[in-house]
Amino acid sequence: MSLWSWSPGQCKAPEQLPFAKPLRLFNESEFPIGTSIKYECRPGYQKRVFSMKCLQNSVWSSIENMCKRKYLCTENSSVSIKHLFRFWNSDTYDLISLYQLIGHSSISCIISDNTVVWDDDPPICETIHCEPPPDIANGDFLSTNREYFPYATVVTYRCNTGHRGEKLYELVGNPSIYCTSEDNRVGTWSDLPPQCIVLNRCTPPDIENAIRISENKSLFFLYETVRFICKPGFVMEGPSNVYCQRQNKWGPELPSCTRACQAPPEIFHGKHSARNKDSFAPGQEVFYSCEPGYELQGAASLRCTPQGDWSPAAPRCEGKSCADFLDQLPNGHVLFPISLQLGAKVSFVCDEG
Numbered sequence: 001m002s003l004w005s006w007s008p009g010q011c012k013a014p015e016q017l018p019f020a021k022p023l024r025l026f027n028e029s030e031f032p033i034g035t036s037i038k039y040e041c042r043p044g045y046q047k048r049v050f051s052m053k054c055l056q057n058s059v060w061s062s063i064e065n066m067c068k069r070k071y072l073c074t075e076n077s078s079v080s081i082k083h084l085f086r087f088w089n090s091d092t093y094d095l096i097s098l099y100q101l102i103g104h105s106s107i108s109c110i111i112s113d114n115t116v117v118w119d120d121d122p123p124i125c126e127t128i129h130c131e132p133p134p135d136i137a138n139g140d141f142l143s144t145n146r147e148y149f150p151y152a153t154v155v156t157y158r159c160n161t162g163h164r165g166e167k168l169y170e171l172v173g174n175p176s177i178y179c180t181s182e183d184n185r186v187g188t189w190s191d192l193p194p195q196c197i198v199l200n201r202c203t204p205p206d207i208e209n210a211i212r213i214s215e216n217k218s219l220f221f222l223y224e225t226v227r228f229i230c231k232p233g234f235v236m237e238g239p240s241n242v243y244c245q246r247q248n249k250w251g252p253e254l255p256s257c258t259r260a261c262q263a264p265p266e267i268f269h270g271k272h273s274a275r276n277k278d279s280f281a282p283g284q285e286v287f288y289s290c291e292p293g294y295e296l297q298g299a300a301s302l303r304c305t306p307q308g309d310w311s312p313a314a315p316r317c318e319g320k321s322c323a324d325f326l327d328q329l330p331n332g333h334v335l336f337p338i339s340l341q342l343g344a345k346v347s348f349v350c351d352e353g
Contacts, residue, residue: 009033011054013148016126019045019067025127027145027153033058041067042125127151130179130187138169138196151187154178159196169196172203172248195248202244209234209257220244230257233308235281258282261304269294270317272302282306290317 010030020039031037036051045067053061103123110119128151133141139159143149156176159169173194180190197203200222204212207228214226225243230236238255245251260279264272264286273287274280287301298315305311335347 009058011035011058011060014052014060017063018042018121020050020063021125023049025150027148027150029145029147039063039066042122045069128179128181128185128187129153130189133177133189134193136193136196138198139171139194141193149179149187151179151181157194157196168199170199170247171195172197197248200246202248202250205242205250205254207254207257209259210236210255222246226250228255228257230260233260233279234258235260235279237281258306259308261308261310264302264310265314267314267316269319270296270315280304282308286310288315294319 010032013026013029013031014037017039020041023038023040026037031054033054033056035054037053038049038051040049041047046069048067050063050066052063055061104120105123107118107120107122110117130149130151130153132146132149133143133155136157139157141155141157143153143155145153149155154176155178157171158175159167159171162168171194174191175194177189177191177193179187181187195203198219201219202222202224203219204217205226209231210228211231212226212228220226221244223243223245225241227241228236229240234257236255236257238253240255242250242252242254258281260281261284262280263278264274264280266272267288270288270290273289280286282304284304285301288296288299290296294317296315297318299312300315302310302312302314332348332350335349
């Protein structure tokens, strides 16, 4: 069993024990001489509580053989070990594991050299923890421990102040983030850190599918204006010009660029109502009409969808048909065409004599 030492007058925080866990979780990175930490044996060992003490020479007292295995190895037996430590996540209403299993979830008793032994060491349940939170320019974070960040640890950011405590920066974003996990194994921070922005300045706004055509710089002064245009194939909804407001806000509101429809389909012997436009915003409508002598078959109007196409299908213009008439030509007969649509010709022929 290794002993952990630290600088004179204190002991470094003890390492994770494979056979025991502290009765109280601690975040401290060092402990003064004389401090005692109580442990209890993990599942799989005989239940027992014992203490480990920081000695005068800045090392922890020996704890070898404090925990004895609970499970006796008999031929063909096995043990399945599961961790039961859970934490209620109020945001997702799920049970989230506070610990991850290190090692195999089950071990088996096998025959080896004419005796029976366990085929592996029992696993341990190790606390899920996060890497140190991101640093931010012109600010720092507050935490009870700056080196160790177990699950559910909350860190709070604040901006630097002047020599006399005067406010120099505006904190933009969520001031607090916490350690969580998406897969119950690796710790991640709940959100991006905030920013400390110089007072009365704005960071460049970012609009999807838009191009900023104003000066390219990292900070804009109060009331300074930025102009946007949409990328080809998109149309703008909202103002194209916005200006910097207090607390890193842009006004009156940021525009959006939505996928546009191209010119609607052309049809033979007909036309639509938007002849001089090349792009259309979702929701816009066009109407179709036919040339004289033709009638519209299908929907009279099409609407631009958010996907950038027209719905329903384009109509068509079909020639009108002339009224039928009986073959009543005395002393003659009528030669009819296949159809009586617009442009069809009927011939009249007299009988001989």
